Amino acid sequence: MIHAYTAESIRSIEQVSLDRDGQATLMRRAAAAVAEQVLVALPGPLPGRRVVVLVGPGNNGGDALLAGALLRRRGLAVTAVLTAPDRTHAVALAEFRRRAGRVLAADSRGVAGLISGADAIVDGLVGLSARPPLRSPMDALVTAANESAAVRVAVDLPSGVDPATGTVDGPVFAADVTVTFGAVKTGLLVTDAAGQLICDPIGMDPADAPGVGVDAVALTEGDLDRWLPGPGTTDDKYSGGLVGIVAGSPGYPGAAVLCTGGAVRTRPGMVRYAGAQGGAVLARWPEVVASETPDGAGRVQAWVVGPGLGTDDRAMELLRFVLGEDVPVLVDADALTLLAQHPDLLAGRAGRPTVLTPHEREFARIFPEIDLADRLRAARSAAATSGATVLLKGHRTVVAAPDGTTAVNRSGSSWLASAGSGDVLSGVIGSLLATGLEPWQAAAAGAFLHGRAGERAQAAGLAGASALWDFLGRPAA
Numbered sequence: 475m476i477h478a479y480t481a482e483s484i485r486s487i488e489q490v491s492l493d494r495d496g497q498a499t500l501m502r503r504a505a506a507a508v509a510e511q512v513l514v515a516l517p518g519p520l521p522g523r524r525v526v527v528l529v530g531p532g533n534n535g536g537d538a539l540l541a542g543a544l545l546r547r548r549g550l551a552v553t554a555v556l557t558a559p560d561r562t563h564a565v566a567l568a569e570f571r572r573r574a575g576r577v578l579a580a581d582s583r584g585v586a587g588l589i590s591g592a593d594a595i596v597d598g599l600v601g602l603s604a605r606p607p608l609r610s611p612m613d614a615l616v617t618a619a620n621e622s623a624a625v626r627v628a629v630d631l632p633s634g635v636d637p638a639t640g641t642v643d644g645p646v647f648a649a650d651v652t653v654t655f656g657a658v659k660t661g662l663l664v665t666d667a668a669g670q671l672i673c674d675p676i677g678m679d680p681a682d683a684p685g686v687g688v689d690a691v692a693l694t695e696g697d698l699d700r701w702l703p704g705p706g707t708t709d710d711k712y713s714g715g716l717v718g719i720v721a722g723s724p725g726y727p728g729a730a731v732l733c734t735g736g737a738v739r740t741r742p743g744m745v746r747y748a749g750a751q752g753g754a755v756l757a758r759w760p761e762v763v764a765s766e767t768p769d770g771a772g773r774v775q776a777w778v779v780g781p782g783l784g785t786d787d788r789a790m791e792l793l794r795f796v797l798g799e800d801v802p803v804l805v806d807a808d809a810l811t812l813l814a815q816h817p818d819l820l821a822g823r824a825g826r827p828t829v830l831t832p833h834e835r836e837f838a839r840i841f842p843e844i845d846l847a848d849r850l851r852a853a854r855s856a857a858a859t860s861g862a863t864v865l866l867k868g869h870r871t872v873v874a875a876p877d878g879t880t881a882v883n884r885s886g887s888s889w890l891a892s893a894g895s896g897d898v899l900s901g902v903i904g905s906l907l908a909t910g911l912e913p914w915q916a917a918a919a920g921a922f923l924h925g926r927a928g929e930r931a932q933a934a935g936l937a938g939a940s941a942l943w944d945f946l947g948r949p950a951a
């Protein structure tokens with residue numbers, strides 16, 4: 475699991491190391507970590523390779539200059555472009571000059587050509603103290619860097635990203651690799667500008683800083699192995715999780731099949747389908763037990779309601795029934811539209827585990843007063859006000875529990891933005907809810923599995939939401 479921290483927490487963690495090791499040591503370690511990644515990213519003979527280091531006025535620029543000095547020692551041709559020559563980190567600049575690095579002011583002639591012809595660009599414009607949007611000349615340098623074919627390496631954070639929220643306002647350095655120090659900043663989980671994320675402790679340890687807590691997490695494969703062990707010899711269909719699906723309507727029979735498939739392929743428990751599309755569901759999933767209505771379905775340990783359900787009176791009746799049940803309920807798609815029209819339904823579930831899985835348009839319908847610009851804050855405030863766990867879909871899906879526990883999903887590809895993909899996700903999360911995972915765990919693990927299935931389907935050259943089914947299981951060792 476990746477733990478991420480607010481910028482304020484990072485500063486507290488950093489302070490402990492600063493007091494112990496001193497700033498010069500931390501900067502040297504940071505610079506070494508950055509230089510190493512530039513070398514990794516530039517295969518082949520190194521002497522003469524052209525590196526441009528973009529240098530802002532703070533310590534982030536200092537790290538970048540010291541990394542540039544190390545690269546000079548390896549024989550690379552390094553030019554530092556200074557955005558504020560009179561406020562540049564003096565010690566780092568002196569070291570860079572001592573290694574015969576070339577120094578230019580950002581407004582010098584030839585900077586644009588250097589950037590476009592570089593083999594690697596190191597972004598040391600702004601780090602932890604960044605307050606986007608980037609001001610001139612940083613904005614223009616970042617735009618030029620993004621147009622270059624060079625490998626882009628960000629120091630601590632891609633400039634243009636808000637460290638706390640991951641939001642972007644204006645140009646942002648589109649990093650291939652981000653080398654971050656001490657601990658991951660929350661914004662790095664949310665942004666898609668960071669590329670490959672490498673966290674070098676440089677001697678910092680969150681455990682050293684009293685009172686510092688994790689702000690958000692991102693799951694990794696190991697978490698899934700821990701949370702979802704394979705079935706044991708004493709397991710039966712009940713211990714594997716028994717999920718009920720209320721989905722599909724005459725207009726959208728496919729949603730019932732897609733959603734049920736997500737559940738069938740996620741856990742080895744049992745899936746019940748309750749609704750009018752039992753014929754279509756059973757034709758594809760013979761292992762499912764189908765009934766006409768949820769009240770006649772028999773025992774379930776969690777319900778999923780909404781995909782393709784429609785928004786007519788019948789759909790409303792089904793939603794009312796399911797929300798009246800005591801087991802965990804996941805509300806998706808058309809059922810979210812109905813919830814937006816009848817907020818009382820959710821209020822009536824106080825204390826019973828509920829998961830909402832809106833995309834941004836659905837979210838805006840249910841929570842019209844919440845600003846979506848900061849997706850992390852939006853999901854958190856929706857969870858706090860509704861009492862439900864909220865999974866806000868997006869390129870980086872965010873899951874927030876009512877108590878503020880937050881996960882950001884880092885698996886997946888844009889391939890997942892296809893029709894029916896969300897129906898599969900609901901089925902996946904429903905089956906995880908039925909195994910007894912906490913709602914935020916089920917939602918976060920479901921988003922991870924779904925994203926990973928998207929990556930694997932894409933790698934196999936397959937498209938269409940039903941392709942996800944075959945890739946939800948544990949990858950073969």
Ligand SMILES: NC(=O)C1=CN([C@@H]2O[C@H](COP(=O)(O)OP(=O)(O)OC[C@H]3O[C@@H](n4cnc5c(N)ncnc54)[C@H](O)[C@@H]3O)[C@@H](O)[C@H]2O)[C@@H](O)CC1
Nearest residue numbers: 500501532533534600601602603604605606607608609630
């Ligand atoms: N404190 C320490 O001892 C260490 C700090 N480290 C580095 O230091 C960085 C933080 O350094 P600083 O606090 O000096 O600040 P930064 O280097 O992040 O930012 C420098 C300055 O940029 C300006 N700025 C902010 N937003 C801007 C915008 N949108 N447009 C234009 N200018 C903007 C501000 O005046 C800010 O003070 C970390 O990200 C990391 O790279 C590392 O060297 C590890 C040790």
Ligand SMILES: [K+]
Nearest residue numbers: 597600629631
């Ligand atoms: K940076």
